[in-house]
Amino acid sequence: MQMYDRTQMLENIERVREEIREAATVAGRDPSEITLIGVSKFFPAEYAKQAYELGLHDLGENRPEEMHEKKGILDAEDIHPRWHLIGTIQSRKVRLIIGEPYLIHSVDSLSLAQEISKRSLAKGVTSSILLEVNVSGEESKHGFSQEDIQEAFPQLLELPNIEMGGLMTMAPIQHQSGEAERVFEQARLLFEHLRDDYQLGTTWRHLSMGMSGDFKEAIRQGSTFVRVGTAIFGKRDYPDPV
Numbered sequence: 001m002q003m004y005d006r007t008q009m010l011e012n013i014e015r016v017r018e019e020i021r022e023a024a025t026v027a028g029r030d031p032s033e034i035t036l037i038g039v040s041k042f043f044p045a046e047y048a049k050q051a052y053e054l055g056l057h058d059l060g061e062n063r064p065e066e067m068h069e070k071k072g073i074l075d076a077e078d079i080h081p082r083w084h085l086i087g088t089i090q091s092r093k094v095r096l097i098i099g100e101p102y103l104i105h106s107v108d109s110l111s112l113a114q115e116i117s118k119r120s121l122a123k124g125v126t127s128s129i130l131l132e133v134n135v136s137g138e139e140s141k142h143g144f145s146q147e148d149i150q151e152a153f154p155q156l157l158e159l160p161n162i163e164m165g166g167l168m169t170m171a172p173i174q175h176q177s178g179e180a181e182r183v184f185e186q187a188r189l190l191f192e193h194l195r196d197d198y199q200l201g202t203t204w205r206h207l208s209m210g211m212s213g214d215f216k217e218a219i220r221q222g223s224t225f226v227r228v229g230t231a232i233f234g235k236r237d238y239p240d241p242v
Contacts, residue, residue, distance in 0.1 A: 010054045013038070013127055020226065023216040032034050034219060037084050039229030041066065041209075042236045045073040050082050051232065060105075060227050062087025064097045068158045071100055085170075086208075086227055088142050091115045095110040099125045105168040105208045105225070108132040108142040110152040113159055120161035127161065130208055135186040138172055146190055152192060166206035167225070180214040185222035191222075 017036060024031040039060040040048040046058050048070055059081040061067035067083055075080065084104035086207040089097075089104070091112055097104075098119045105188060107113050107129045120127045134143035144152065169187040171180035187209060195204050212217025215226040230236065 004026040005060075006050060006054070008234075009232065013054055013056050016140075016228055016231055019216065020065055020219065023219040027199045027220045029219065029222075032226055036227050037086070037225055037227045038232050039086065039227050040070070040233060041229065043053070043233050045070045047075055047081055047233055048075065056232070057081045058084060058102075060084040060086045060148060060229075064089060064093045065238055068096050068100060081188060084225070084227075086221075090204065094119050096122050098127060103165065103206075104129045105227075106130075106142070108144060113162065114157055114198070117162050117204075125161065126163055126164055128163045130166050130206060131156070131164060133187055134167045135169055135190065136140070136172050136183045141170055141172075143154065146186075149190070150194075157198065163203055166208070167194075168208035170211070171209075171217075172219060181217035181221060184209050184214075184218045184223065188222045226236065 002202060007164055009210035014151065018115060020034055021031040035058055037058045038051045038056045040051065041062040051059065061070065061083065064085065066188060067085055071083055082105050083100060084105055084125060085101040086105045088106055088108065089112060094115045103125060104116065107116065113129065114177040116127050116129065132144060134141045134151055167187055167190065169183065171183040191207055194200065206224045207222050208227065209221065209223040210226040212228050214233040215223070215228060216227060
């Protein structure tokens with residue numbers, strides 16, 4: 001893969017940051033409440049390094065193995081982004097990444113949370129997580145249903161060595177205007193419901209919502225993390241399916 005032009009990447013980062021500022025201002029929010037995550041999945045480590053050098057210090061990866069590999073490469077160069085694991089995690093791969101991500105966004109079941117807790121306890125670390133919710137009900141999406149998360153929440157609160165910071169969700173591809181925002185609104189209402197019902201403290205403060213095509217709608221509904229890949233890094237060369 002040819003290295004992405006440094007000037008173009010900087011322009012992309014600055015443009016997305018400006019769009020975030022504008023969306024936050026229109027929504028009556030402080031833009032500093034919103035963190036831009038550059039999604040570097042499927043790109044080589046050199047892309048992640050370049051983005052970091054251009055001031056984008058939060059980077060997201062879908063696969064535990066890919067994040068682990070890139071982290072190792074950048075660590076060797078004394079470059080230390082805040083790594084966000086945003087993709088589906090198989091329980092057997094949890095051992096690869098305990099203690100590595102700044103934040104795991106995609107905890108989509110009680111059993112996965114239990115595995116992260118167990119591995120974190122064994123390693124003597126506390127893992128910061130978000131709970132992935134499937135508020136749209138799409139079969140193709142991972143995550144707790146609204147009913148399942150409320151049923152599991154008391155058990156989740158009891159797990160040692162994890163810190164739950166909020167919720168993550170993905171909206172469906174929009175076929176009509178407003179579809180994504182309705183999903184983000186449902187996630188925000190669920191976030192607030194859990195916060196109020198369980199009198200959660202200041203650590204319960206994050207909504208990870210919004211990607212390249214819908215982050216403005218997500219910001220209107222309270223997103224604190226937006227996950228942007230193509231608009232920063234360009235079009236991906238996806239690996240062949242296995």
